[in-house]
Amino acid sequence: MSAHHENDQPSLTKNQALVLGALTGSNGPLTAYAILDLLRADGFRAPLQVYRALDKLVDFGMVHRLESLNAFVACRHPGCTSHDSAAFAICEQCGLVTEFTPDKALDMLKDWAKGEGFQMAKTTIELRGLCRTCTAH
């Protein structure tokens, strides 16, 4: 297996590719156990197979964990380089998840961190509410 370097597309193992495929094929976030069920036909038997692949995919920046849902989404952020600072808007009605990069908000948070002497490694930003469509209805 070739090593992963920053800015490379890491080559994925079979399990990692299967898990990523499940996520990219889904139109929304999936829990680890939902992924497990999707991949039983491919030979998956145990949660750890999913969790281990997810750990790597998150490391690679190809998948994000949604903390407030205990679920995972493939990164839809084209050309995104700062995978540790994506933000998500989650519709509580229809489940739609929209990824975006809140650069300005991140700058404000960095300012706070600087003033506080806090060395920021990762941010979790998740908005809950109603998407445009569900608001209209």
Add this chain to the structure above:
Amino acid sequence: MSAHHENDQPSLTKNQALVLGALTGSNGPLTAYAILDLLRADGFRAPLQVYRALDKLVDFGMVHRLESLNAFVACRHPGCTSHDSAAFAICEQCGLVTEFTPDKALDMLKDWAKGEGFQMAKTTIELRGLCRTCTAH
């Protein structure tokens, strides 16, 4: 039991007061099961007693849930009126949790939401990294 109105200090039930006491007496976040263990001496027997009290306390804005820790903290934010938009910096070394109100960052997120037609009900903002003390060491 008197009703809770916005801007009131709601009167708490016995269980709610016990759970809040456990959290204010702690110098950091507690999980629901940690709270349960602390309150066994007071007669708590089951997780649901804790979860039900936590639900109410979070409703009241007196307790926050830290999504990335599956844990809870008493609100330390004096005079805070926007309990749905607190932010937290979590030190991954020592566990210190610092609550703050990221007004500017929230404005940026509100701008994004407005442009997107997303009706924001609640935000989760959690920073992970190293606190000042741990950075120094």
Add this chain to the structure above:
DNA sequence: CCTATATAGTAATATTATAACATGATGAGC
């Protein structure tokens, strides 16, 4: 008193995540 609502107790179970240990594949250096 009657009833609607909120709170509470308890047992069982569902959901999410990890520990522990054995096995197999791969690549670097010799």
Add this chain to the structure above:
DNA sequence: GCTCATCATGTTATAATATTACTATATAGG
């Protein structure tokens, strides 16, 4: 090609977090 270190995998069991379902009790308002 062999050896070793490393990483990925498979499997079982278990831990940690959260909810469902059902019952009972209290209380405020009519």
